[in-house]
Amino acid sequence: MSSIRARVLLVVLGMLAAAAALLGSLTYRNVRAETEALMDYQLRQMALSLRNQGEVAPAQASALVDEQLDFVVQVWTTDGRAIYASRAHAALPQRAQLGFADVSVGGQVWRSFSVTMPSRVIQVSQPLQIRRRLAADAAWRAVWPLLLIAPFIALAAAWSTALALRPLRRVADDVRRRDEQSLQPLPADGLPEEVAPLVTSLNALLQRLGQSLDTQRAFVADAAHELRSPLTALKLQLQLLKRAGSEAERSAAAEALAAGIDRGARLVEQLLTLARTEPGAAAAPLQPLDLSELVREAVADTVPLALARGTVLELHADAPVTVQGDRAPLRALVRNLADNAVRYSPPDARVELRIAAEAGVPTLQVDDAGPGIPPAERERVFDRFYRRGLSDEPGTGLGLAIVRGVAQQHGARVALDDSPLGGLRVTLRFPAAPGG
Numbered sequence: 519m520s521s522i523r524a525r526v527l528l529v530v531l532g533m534l535a536a537a538a539a540l541l542g543s544l545t546y547r548n549v550r551a552e553t554e555a556l557m558d559y560q561l562r563q564m565a566l567s568l569r570n571q572g573e574v575a576p577a578q579a580s581a582l583v584d585e586q587l588d589f590v591v592q593v594w595t596t597d598g599r600a601i602y603a604s605r606a607h608a609a610l611p612q613r614a615q616l617g618f619a620d621v622s623v624g625g626q627v628w629r630s631f632s633v634t635m636p637s638r639v640i641q642v643s644q645p646l647q648i649r650r651r652l653a654a655d656a657a658w659r660a661v662w663p664l665l666l667i668a669p670f671i672a673l674a675a676a677w678s679t680a681l682a683l684r685p686l687r688r689v690a691d692d693v694r695r696r697d698e699q700s701l702q703p704l705p706a707d708g709l710p711e712e713v714a715p716l717v718t719s720l721n722a723l724l725q726r727l728g729q730s731l732d733t734q735r736a737f738v739a740d741a742a743h744e745l746r747s748p749l750t751a752l753k754l755q756l757q758l759l760k761r762a763g764s765e766a767e768r769s770a771a772a773e774a775l776a777a778g779i780d781r782g783a784r785l786v787e788q789l790l791t792l793a794r795t796e797p798g799a800a801a802a803p804l805q806p807l808d809l810s811e812l813v814r815e816a817v818a819d820t821v822p823l824a825l826a827r828g829t830v831l832e833l834h835a836d837a838p839v840t841v842q843g844d845r846a847p848l849r850a851l852v853r854n855l856a857d858n859a860v861r862y863s864p865p866d867a868r869v870e871l872r873i874a875a876e877a878g879v880p881t882l883q884v885d886d887a888g889p890g891i892p893p894a895e896r897e898r899v900f901d902r903f904y905r906r907g908l909s910d911e912p913g914t915g916l917g918l919a920i921v922r923g924v925a926q927q928h929g930a931r932v933a934l935d936d937s938p939l940g941g942l943r944v945t946l947r948f949p950a951a952p953g954g
Contacts, residue, residue: 862888
């Protein structure tokens with residue numbers, strides 16, 4: 519059963535039925551007990567009222583016989599002689615038991631009350647079956663009104679349940695009427711306390727979804743803009759290759775085309791990496807990694823570029839340093855930092871990478887000898903496609919954006935500062951590994 523209304527109604531009706539059954543049972547038993555107590559009282563009062571009754575002749579006693587009477591009155595002398603009986607009966611109690619007693623005679627049970635006087639014994643009896651029927655009738659008359667109104671109570675419970683769930687249905691209808699572009703907050707006025715937290719959570723989700731969609735739209739627009747120039751350049755280089763009149767011109771055009779393809783491939787790779795670091799992107803589970811070993815693997819990809827520029831790459835990673843991370847994004851992070859440091863440093867410069875655990879905090883530092891970044895721009899350089907334009911070295915403006923995205927996925931903090939080598943120092947501090 520998936521309907522909340524049906525569940526609530528079933529529970530309410532079940533509780534109502536149980537309460538009605540319990541109340542009816544208790545009422546029935548109480549009324550029956552009170553009726554029987556009242557009949558006992560009548561037996562006793564009848565017996566006591568006959569204390570002064572004189573002897574009744576047999577002929578007179580036979581005239582008093584009434585088979586419609588429920589009560590039978592018997593009077594004996596103290597020596598056991600019957601002097602009165604309200605009616606003849608084939609099986610009447612012939613012995614009196616003082617006080618109240620249940621007497622079985624001829625397979626029938628009688629309820630009797632007997633009292634003794636100085637000269638006689640008076641007993642008033644009534645068939646127990648008749649007493650129980652009368653008591654049951656009285657109890658039923660007390661219970662049947664409850665059974666009569668039970669269906670109306672059930673209808674009232676169903677109506678009140680529907681009324682109580684109406685705000686939830688209103689919220690559901692509002693959500694159902696919306697399309698993928700309708701991300702405005704749901705109205706929260708007049709909602710009960712039980713529904714308001716749900717609407718608040720939905721509004722927070724809609725806000726995050728809107729921010730995520732805005733980020734994706736901006737990303738797609740920026741990517742389209744950035745890809746347009748490389749693709750245009752590739753078309754021009756291809757045309758130059760076709761129009762080349764000599765082997766030297768064809769060789770130069772082919773080299774330019776290959777370089778353009780390399781730049782386009784790097785841009786696409788960085789765009790894909792950045793997309794995987796966007797907020798809301800599915801992240802792989804983190805696992806313990808040796809940061810020193812991972813940095814060695816990533817720096818190896820930058821060695822050809824460093825050799826081509828005459829740059830000296832120095833890696834200080836003497837001891838294993840454990841972090842919780844995802845290997846592929848972290849390699850992309852380190853590769854972007856090392857690549858930027860080499861590209862923006864002058865030829866024959868030195869780039870240093872240092873791995874350490876400062877007070878138990880895994881730390882990665884990258885120092886270069888490039889132009890550095892002024893403090894006023896150190897926050898903007900993390901924006902996508904932001905390029906300062908102070909270097910002839912081509913770039914996409916995505917390197918530091920990727921670094922920040924991967925760092926945020928791993929709970930790391932990125933800081934930019936001046937480097938002792940004269941350029942920029944990038945410091946990443948990772949959360950301490952469990953048990954580290």
